[in-house]
Amino acid sequence: MPPLRDDPGTRSGEVQPGKPPKVQPTPIAAAQPAGLPAGVTFVTQAEGIKEYRLSNGLRVLLFPDPSAGNFTLNVTYLVGSVHENYGETGMAHLLEHLVFKGTPTSGNIMEALGQRGATFNGTTNLDRTNYFETLTNTGDNLAWAIRMEADRMVNSRISGDDLKTEMTVVRNEFEAGENNLIGLTLKELQSVAFDWHNYGNSTIGNRSDVENVPVDRLQAFYRTYYQPDNAVVTLAGNFDEAEALGLLAREFGPIPAPSRTLPPQYTREPAQNGERSVTVRRVGDLQALMAAYHVPSVRHADTPALLVLNELLGNEPSGRLYANLVQTGQASATGTLPLQGGEPGLLLGLAVLDKDDDMDRAQATLLSTLEQAGDKAFSEEEVSRAKQRLATQHAQLMTQPGQVGIALSEAIAAGDWRLLLERRDAVARVTAADVQRVARTYLKPSNRTLARFIPTAQPDRVEIAQAPSAQEVLRDFVGGKALSAGEQLDVAPAALEQRVIREDIGGVKVAMLPKETRGDRVQLQLALDYGNPETVREAGAAPDFLGDMLTRGSTGLTRQQLHDRLEAINTNLSVSGSGEGLSVSLDTERQHLPEALELLRSVLRGSTFPESEFAELKTLTLTALEADRSEPESVAGRELDRIFMPEGTRHGDLFYSPTLDEQLEDVRAVTVQDVRDYYTQVVGAGHAQLSVVGDFDPQTIRAAVPQLLGGWTSGVKYERIVRPLTRPAGVSRSINVPDKANAVYVAAQNFALRDDHPDAAALEVAMRVFGAGTDSRLWNRVRQQDGLSYGVGAQTSLSSRDEQGTLSAYAIYNPGVREKLSAALQEEFRRVAQSGFTETEVNNAKASLLAETRAAYSKDAVLAAVLLNQADLDRTFAFQQQWEQRLAAVTPEQAKAAFVKYINPDDLVVIQAGSFEK
Structure with a gap:
C-alpha cells in the first residue's frame, strides 16, 4: 500500500474519519472482552487487530502474534509538517529528534534503547510523526517501553541546550538532503505544485526556520500536539494481550486529557489553472524529469484506481514508462510515486537520464505516456496483474506484525487504521474502466507540474545577503531640506x-x-x-x-x-x-x-x-x-x-x-x-x-x-451634442461568461432631472442612505447581513445642462448566490417606498455628504476640476452654497418622496454576467 496520511476534512466520495470504512469487523457485542482495566473501552476489531480507547482519548491497537520473537511498539502522533505555521517549517521533524533527548525520569532515550538492543527510529512526514521500537519480549522490555513512551509523551525536556546541539544535527540532515539531487528536485516540484497548502513544504523545513526557531515555540508545539487525544499506540508481535493492556492503562491512563482544542486544518488547495514547471541546476552527473499531477485524498473513491494506475505506469519491467523510455534508450530508470495523504496530494512520474541524453525528447515521451494513458486502453489482464502485485505486497506485509504496526501509522494519519484493510479490498474491485477514467480525469496538462534537473559544472545561484539593521543604514543619515509647507485653506x-x-x-x-x-x-x-x-x-x-x-x-x-x-x-x-x-x-x-x-x-x-x-x-x-x-x-x-x-x-x-x-x-x-x-x-x-x-x-x-x-481654431463649427433621454423599462438579462469565479450585477434607470432642481439634494440624500457608502442599506444588507458580496452599492448622476439623470447599481458575487442577491436588492429597493428613511439615517447622510465634499475641496486636483466645471457652466461657488443649504433642509419625507418619484424598481434594467452554466 502507498503512504496514507491524515486529513482533518471530509469531502464527497471519502470515508469520514471516525466512521467505519467498508470492512467487516467482528460485531462489538460478540467481541467485547471481559475484565478490561479501568478506564479502557473496547471499540472495534478487524482481521485480528483490536482497538481500545482510554478515558483520556488515547487510542490503542493490539495485533498479537505469538509466533513472533519480538514485539514492536509504535506511537503515532497526528502531527506533521502540514500542521506547521509560518516560521515553523521543519518543527515537527525537529521535535521528533528532541524527544529522543529524554525526560527527567527516562534519561537519554536513544542510549537506553541501544542498551536494550532495540531496533528503533522516529519518522516525520506530512501528516504524522511516529516512534517505534522493536525488542525481544523478555524481562521488563515491554513494561519499560510502554512506560518510556508514556513518559516522553508529556515530559520530554525540549530544552534550549538540547535544541542548540540537535539543531546542528538536523541541519546536517538538511544538507545531506541537498546533496540528493532527486530529493532536491522533488522538493522544488512540491513547492511549485502547491500554492497554499502545506503539502508544498518539505518535511525537513526551511534552513533558516530550523536554525532560528525559538525554543518556546517548539515547546508550545509539543504541548499542543503530543497529547493522548492526538495519538495512537500500536503494539504488534509477541505479547500477552491482558498484560499489555494493563500496562498501557497503568502508564498512559493517568495522563490527563488536555483542555486545549486542536487547531483545525482548513486550507484547501484550489484547482490548478494551467501547466507549471520548475528547473533545478546543480552539480551532478545525471538528468531527471518529474511530472506531478494533483490527485484526491487517500480516502477518496478514486484512490484505489489511481493506485492500480500507478502500478501500470511505473512498474519495472511491465510499466508503460519503462517500456517507452528505458527500453527505447531514452532514460536509464523510470518510476511512479503516489504522494497522497489525508489531503489531496500528487501522483508523480519520474525518468532518470544520463547527462548526455536528449532531455527534450525524453520529456516529450514522459508527458505523452502519462497524459495519453487515458486514451490508450489498459487490458483487463494488465489491470489484474497490477492488482495482484498490490495484493501480494499487502499479504506479505500482514505476515510481519511489526511492519504492520508501523504501516498502520499511515492509515491512522489518514483518518482510521482500518483504511489499510479497506483500501486493499477497494483495489480488488477496480476495473480497467475505472483505471481509464481516473487517467483521463487527473493526468491532464492543465493539472501538471513539471520539474527538470539539469546538471551544471558551475551553478549560477544568486545568494541574497542579509540586510543591515535600519539603525546601521541610518547611522550617517542627515536628510535634506524640508519641503515648503502649504496653507490651511478655508473650504467653505x-x-x-x-x-x-x-x-x-x-x-x-x-x-x-x-x-x-x-x-x-x-x-x-x-x-x-x-x-x-x-x-x-x-x-x-x-x-x-x-x-x-x-x-x-x-x-x-x-x-x-x-x-x-x-x-x-x-x-x-x-x-x-x-x-x-x-x-x-x-x-x-x-x-x-x-x-x-x-x-x-x-x-x-x-x-x-x-x-x-x-x-x-x-x-x-x-x-x-x-x-x-x-x-x-x-x-x-x-x-x-x-x-x-x-x-x-x-x-x-x-x-x-x-x-x-x-x-x-x-x-x-x-x-x-x-x-x-x-x-x-x-x-x-x-x-x-x-x-x-x-x-x-x-x-x-x-x-x-x-x-x-491663441490662434488655434477649428475648421468646423462647434455644436454641443445632446444625448436623448432613453427610458427602457423592466429589462432583465443573464449572460453566461465561462470559467469566472465572480459574477457581476449591474442595473440602471434613466429619469428626467437636472442637478439644479430642488429635488436634486433630496434624491442625493436618499441615495446616500440607500446605496452610496459603507453605512448604506445595500451595504449593510447585502454585505454585512447576508454576506453575499464584497462590493455593492448604488448612486445617481445628474446632468448640469440637460434634464437627464441616471441611477446605477452594482454588486459582485459568487454565481451560486445569484437568486439570493437579486432578491435582496429588490427587497431593499421596495423597502424605501414601504417605510421610507429614518431621521437618523437622513441626518447621518447629510453630515456625510457635506463632510465628504469639504474634504474633497482640500485636494488641489479636485478643486481644479471643480473650477474647470464652473467655468464651463458659468457657475461660481454660490451654486455650491445653495446646494449645501438645500442639503441641510432635506427631511426624511422629502428624501423618500424624491426616491419614489424618480426610482421605480419595476423599471430597472438589470444585467447579470458570470459563470451560471456549469
Whole structure:
C-alpha cells in the first residue's frame, strides 16, 4: 500500500474519519472482552487487530502474534509538517529528534534503547510523526517501553541546550538532503505544485526556520500536539494481550486529557489553472524529469484506481514508462510515486537520464505516456496483474506484525487504521474502466507540474545577503531640506469664492486660485470642446486615439524624450480625448511651470502622430478589447449600454453602442492618417476652459494662455451634442461568461432631472442612505447581513445642462448566490417606498455628504476640476452654497418622496454576467 496520511476534512466520495470504512469487523457485542482495566473501552476489531480507547482519548491497537520473537511498539502522533505555521517549517521533524533527548525520569532515550538492543527510529512526514521500537519480549522490555513512551509523551525536556546541539544535527540532515539531487528536485516540484497548502513544504523545513526557531515555540508545539487525544499506540508481535493492556492503562491512563482544542486544518488547495514547471541546476552527473499531477485524498473513491494506475505506469519491467523510455534508450530508470495523504496530494512520474541524453525528447515521451494513458486502453489482464502485485505486497506485509504496526501509522494519519484493510479490498474491485477514467480525469496538462534537473559544472545561484539593521543604514543619515509647507485653506463655499480669480483671456475661460502648497506644487486642468454631431458620426473610432497619440511624439521630441523632459522637471502630464473634446491635467512645481507649459504647447500643437507609435497603440487597444470578451464587468456594461441606445439606432449612427466585434472592426479600420485628419480639421481651442490651483503667479498664466492656445481654431463649427433621454423599462438579462469565479450585477434607470432642481439634494440624500457608502442599506444588507458580496452599492448622476439623470447599481458575487442577491436588492429597493428613511439615517447622510465634499475641496486636483466645471457652466461657488443649504433642509419625507418619484424598481434594467452554466 502507498503512504496514507491524515486529513482533518471530509469531502464527497471519502470515508469520514471516525466512521467505519467498508470492512467487516467482528460485531462489538460478540467481541467485547471481559475484565478490561479501568478506564479502557473496547471499540472495534478487524482481521485480528483490536482497538481500545482510554478515558483520556488515547487510542490503542493490539495485533498479537505469538509466533513472533519480538514485539514492536509504535506511537503515532497526528502531527506533521502540514500542521506547521509560518516560521515553523521543519518543527515537527525537529521535535521528533528532541524527544529522543529524554525526560527527567527516562534519561537519554536513544542510549537506553541501544542498551536494550532495540531496533528503533522516529519518522516525520506530512501528516504524522511516529516512534517505534522493536525488542525481544523478555524481562521488563515491554513494561519499560510502554512506560518510556508514556513518559516522553508529556515530559520530554525540549530544552534550549538540547535544541542548540540537535539543531546542528538536523541541519546536517538538511544538507545531506541537498546533496540528493532527486530529493532536491522533488522538493522544488512540491513547492511549485502547491500554492497554499502545506503539502508544498518539505518535511525537513526551511534552513533558516530550523536554525532560528525559538525554543518556546517548539515547546508550545509539543504541548499542543503530543497529547493522548492526538495519538495512537500500536503494539504488534509477541505479547500477552491482558498484560499489555494493563500496562498501557497503568502508564498512559493517568495522563490527563488536555483542555486545549486542536487547531483545525482548513486550507484547501484550489484547482490548478494551467501547466507549471520548475528547473533545478546543480552539480551532478545525471538528468531527471518529474511530472506531478494533483490527485484526491487517500480516502477518496478514486484512490484505489489511481493506485492500480500507478502500478501500470511505473512498474519495472511491465510499466508503460519503462517500456517507452528505458527500453527505447531514452532514460536509464523510470518510476511512479503516489504522494497522497489525508489531503489531496500528487501522483508523480519520474525518468532518470544520463547527462548526455536528449532531455527534450525524453520529456516529450514522459508527458505523452502519462497524459495519453487515458486514451490508450489498459487490458483487463494488465489491470489484474497490477492488482495482484498490490495484493501480494499487502499479504506479505500482514505476515510481519511489526511492519504492520508501523504501516498502520499511515492509515491512522489518514483518518482510521482500518483504511489499510479497506483500501486493499477497494483495489480488488477496480476495473480497467475505472483505471481509464481516473487517467483521463487527473493526468491532464492543465493539472501538471513539471520539474527538470539539469546538471551544471558551475551553478549560477544568486545568494541574497542579509540586510543591515535600519539603525546601521541610518547611522550617517542627515536628510535634506524640508519641503515648503502649504496653507490651511478655508473650504467653505463663500471663502473659496473670495479667493478665485475668474478671467477671459483671449476667449479662454480661466479660473485661478493661488495658494501656498506643500512643495510649491501647481495643478492645471484644461478642457477643449470641439466638433459637432456630423463630425463625430463620420469620424468612427479615430478620435479615440487622439489623447494617447498627442503624447507619443511632437516637433523635436520623441515619446521617450518628452517623458525624460517631464521627469527632469518633476512634472506629470496626462491627455485624454474623444470626438467631442480634449482633457488635459498638468501637475508641476512653481519654478518649472513656464517650461511645463512650453512642453504642453508642444504636445497640443506640435504632435507628429508617429506611425510606429500608432501601430503599437492600436495593437494594445485591440488586445484590451479582446480581453473584455471574457470579463463579466465588461460584458454586462456593454449590454447595458446597448439596451439604452435610442430605438432604431444602427451601426454608424451617432448614438449607436457597438457590439464588441463591431468595435474591434472599427478599431482595425482606423489609420494614423484618420487621426491626423480629425486633429487638423476638427480640434481647436475656440471653446476652452482652464483652471489653475496652487503656488503660482497669475501673471504667468495670463502671459502663457495666448502662447498656449491663441490662434488655434477649428475648421468646423462647434455644436454641443445632446444625448436623448432613453427610458427602457423592466429589462432583465443573464449572460453566461465561462470559467469566472465572480459574477457581476449591474442595473440602471434613466429619469428626467437636472442637478439644479430642488429635488436634486433630496434624491442625493436618499441615495446616500440607500446605496452610496459603507453605512448604506445595500451595504449593510447585502454585505454585512447576508454576506453575499464584497462590493455593492448604488448612486445617481445628474446632468448640469440637460434634464437627464441616471441611477446605477452594482454588486459582485459568487454565481451560486445569484437568486439570493437579486432578491435582496429588490427587497431593499421596495423597502424605501414601504417605510421610507429614518431621521437618523437622513441626518447621518447629510453630515456625510457635506463632510465628504469639504474634504474633497482640500485636494488641489479636485478643486481644479471643480473650477474647470464652473467655468464651463458659468457657475461660481454660490451654486455650491445653495446646494449645501438645500442639503441641510432635506427631511426624511422629502428624501423618500424624491426616491419614489424618480426610482421605480419595476423599471430597472438589470444585467447579470458570470459563470451560471456549469
